[in-house]
Amino acid sequence: MKNIEQNYQQTGTPNLETKGPSEEGLRINGLQQVVDLLKFADPAFRESLLKRLTQRDPQLAQHLRKIIR
Numbered sequence: 509m510k511n512i513e514q515n516y517q518q519t520g521t522p523n524l525e526t527k528g529p530s531e532e533g534l535r536i537n538g539l540q541q542v543v544d545l546l547k548f549a550d551p552a553f554r555e556s557l558l559k560r561l562t563q564r565d566p567q568l569a570q571h572l573r574k575i576i577r
Contacts, residue, residue, distance in 0.1 A: 546576050
C-alpha cells in the first residue's frame with residue numbers, strides 16, 4: 509500500500525508493483541481496478557471504504573469519488 513501511495517503522490521496515478529514467477533517487477537495501473545471494484549461494490553461498503561480512505565488520504569479519496577460518479 510505504501511508503494512501505491514508514494515507513486516500516486518509522485519505521478520497522480522497509483523500503480524501496484526508485484527513480483528511475478530520470474531521475480532521481475534510488474535507494473536499494473538491499480539487506479540482503474542480500484543474504480544471498477546468501487547463501482548460494483550455494495551454502496552454501504554463503498555462509502556465505508558471511501559470514508560476510511562478520506563482519513564488517510566483525502567486527495568486520493570476525492571479523486572476516486574469524482575471518477576466513480
